[in-house]
Amino acid sequence: MRQLLITILCTLPFLAGCTKKSSNEIVIGQYGSMTGSEATFGQSTDKGVRLAIDEANAAGGIKGKKIKLVTMDDQGKAEEAASVVTRLIEQEKVVALLGEVASSRSLAAAPIAQSKKVPMITPSSTNPKVTEVGDFVFRTCFIDPFQGTVMAKFATENLKAKKVAILRDVKSDYSVGLADFFTAKLKELGGEVIEDVSYSSGDVDFKAQLTKLKTKNPEAIFIPGYYTEVGLIARQARELGIKAPLLGGDGWDSPKLSEIGQKAIDGGYFSNHYSNETTDPVAVEFQKKFKAKYNEMPDGLSAAGYDAAKVLLKAIEQAPDLSGAAIRDQIAKITGHDGVTGKISINDKRNATKSAVVVQVEGQTNKFVTTVNP
């Protein structure tokens, strides 16, 4: 009877002390959209992260221990992100967290990481608010004030477009922030937002908003959204006879974009963290290893995931012990890390100042157009 009671108690999730955990491994938690309408974000990131961890283990692990990665699917939902991160911390006893891609989901989980003092690195959330949550929250990518500047400059200088329309996702912190930063810079450069309309993630019919845009004759349309909606918007825009170039941000980065958008998205431009056309030796080496492991080319999220994992592993290696505070202090000290997506130095706001690339959609490939330095 007593034995039975112990068994029952030990299976209760809140009795984390009973969770089996071998002391010769270091557990890292990852949370992401492994399913749902942004599934390629989570899956691609996971591939990059796994490559970095496999490499570390092949080289003998860290502090004599193997690294174990536990990835949990948040289905692309903010509430799920909060709940799986709680589980990673309380049940899996992770020493640190990697995730999320989407800013809204990083924002839902970051307060939990902060209050539990478990360091978190987001590889690709670009909304400034994410790392403002607290001193345990980091990112290894640039932020949206920069990304908005890149695309506003590209519109006015490269495309000579001054009258721009915006289609923003009001359910996404990323989309709203990037639309605002883009608008501010465009005005500064003498441009004008002649129409600013909204949609919500999950929408499938954008005809009403697009019809409204069309009457204003925009010279370009900025759509800071994620690939599923952007692909549908592109098709519906072309069906309505809108010919203006379409512009966006890193949220376009998915092999699914051109599958959904088909011919309609061809020619569109977006800013990103990485391009496969890079000749940087660190990136070329990464592509080779990625191709060998997965038999496909990486996208920007795989590259960003790999970089974030490498930075975290370096910090764990340099930390005197495996406490959250010790690892946190070492992440904060990372400077000049030679990443696939560029040189990574964590600044006093726990962000990385890095260059961006602008690419042009051409079927399944994103053609490199230009690099923009901060």
Ligand code: PHE
């Ligand atoms: N930067 C986006 C966000 O913060 C996420 C993203 C990054 C999507 C890179 C695709 C590629 O929400």
